[in-house]
Amino acid sequence: MKYLKLIRIQNLLLLAFMQVLFRYTFLKTATFTTLTSTNNFLALSHFQFFLLVLATVCIAAAGYVINDIVDQTTDEIAKKRIVGKTISESTAYNLYVALNLIGVGSGFYISNVIQKPSFAALFIFTAAILYIYATWLKQIAIVGNIVVALVLSFSILILGIFDLVPSTHEGNEIWEGNKVQMRRVFSILTDYAIFAFIINFLRELVKDIEDTDADYASGIATLPVLIGKSRTIKIVFGLSFLPIILLVFYMNNNLANYDYAVYYFLLFIIAPLLFFTIKSWSAKTQKDFTNLSLLLKIILFFGILSIAVITYSIPNA
Template sequence: MAFLNLIRWKNLAMIVFTAMVIRFALLPGFGQNPEVGLFPYLLLVLSVVCIAAAGNIINDIFDVTTDSINRPKKLIIDQVIKRKIAFKLYFGLNVLGLFTILFILLSHPSESLWIVFSICVLSPIALAVYSIWLKRVALAGNILISILVGASIFCFGIVLIDSDQNPVLYFIILAYALLAFSLNLSRELIKDIEDLRGDYYCKMKTLPILIGKKRSNHMIFGLLTFTILILLTLLLNYFLSFNVFIFYVFAFILIPLILISKQILKAKNQKDYTSISFHLKLVLLVGICSMFTFLIL
């Protein structure tokens, strides 16, 4: 169980779920057949999961000090799993993930897989740089992680479609990737506020340390407001004929985001921020589930 918690199995399960929904809900909803077979697609999912799991491990390895202050009861490295073993798991998962995506590329060469391969190769480097250095820099680390979250959705979608023949689907995949980026960035900033005490002790320069909780709250509120406006713009300009989808987004994404935005302005203690972080993650999951509505259009 310690290993599963170390690799953040719930987050990995959400990656797998997202990949399956894109293939078995979004594409059939538009009557499109996938460009790659199920087996190579599952291998791609495995590759992304392995790289993400490795990223979670390296993050925990370099987070021991802050985690011992912020969440001592959940500390795994050095307490349950030795650091040396954690490093071996980190390298092993990265090697498995990279060799898997290389195998897919060699057996099914295509322009889209070259793009995905490049993203997968760069991701372990980006995650290591984040864990060692960028997470200590205000906004830079938050933005990097959020880009990788959005990139995972982009990767799962782009290998399944021909963007030239299916521009609408390509646009929708980009829209979901943008939504994932924005919501995850908001969560990353919330988590920085949650980890304020340990980060301050380790002399990090995260946003709440530099500008304080109240100003950080206003910045997150602004980011969520921007997300809401972007969603409204997309709905009104491109999805007016998708009645079920519009109802779903208004009822289960936009309204909850408005309520969460109001909560952020009032947030003061650890319990408030933990609740907001959970609800943002729930909205992201509900947002991915909105792809099922395309099956009943």
């Protein structure tokens, strides 16, 4: 259990679930029609897609491990230390290296299988940026929060990069006959990536508020350390209107004629976001911030799940 806690198994399961759901609902049913036939074009086999998920999950897990290795002092103050207490630092480092080797190795193999060896750089870059985040960027207010949120967003976009791009290069007959449809698929992936970024960015700010005292004692200049908890939570309150406005705009432009999708968004995403906004205005205690962080994780889960609702509620979604 201590190793599962170290790698944040719940977050990794959510990440894997997200990728599997997108692939086997939306991408699997996205149909590209040529003049003579209707086909489903995904570049990866089931096993190759499994390796893509494995690569993503392992690199993310390695990011959590190196973060805990670097944050031993802060975690001790926050009374949530694992490395150096229940797991030795040397064991944690070995696990960090092993996870990165599996992740980057799997990514390198997939990239060569789809004849895009340069794509392996994406996995190397992600592993590197997570290391830089843990050792430096997280100490810079806002910048560290943005980096973490971008990494989650990228785990959505990477599905299109590896499963669609190899079949959509210029000159390919399928691509020439289906440019509009293909771009629409990437557009929807991008919409979800933006949603994931905003929600995760808000959650990172809330988590910083939770850890303010420990970060202050460790000399980490997060936003709450610099301007205080109350000002930071008011910023979170203001920013929480952004996803609500964007979702209402998205529903009005894309889902207005599909009742089931509209009801789902209103009940499971917008309503919880409004509740989060209301609660964030009056949040003061550690328990309040913990509950807000959990609420955002739930909103993210239902936001991800909405791709299945859209896929099966809207013809040719």
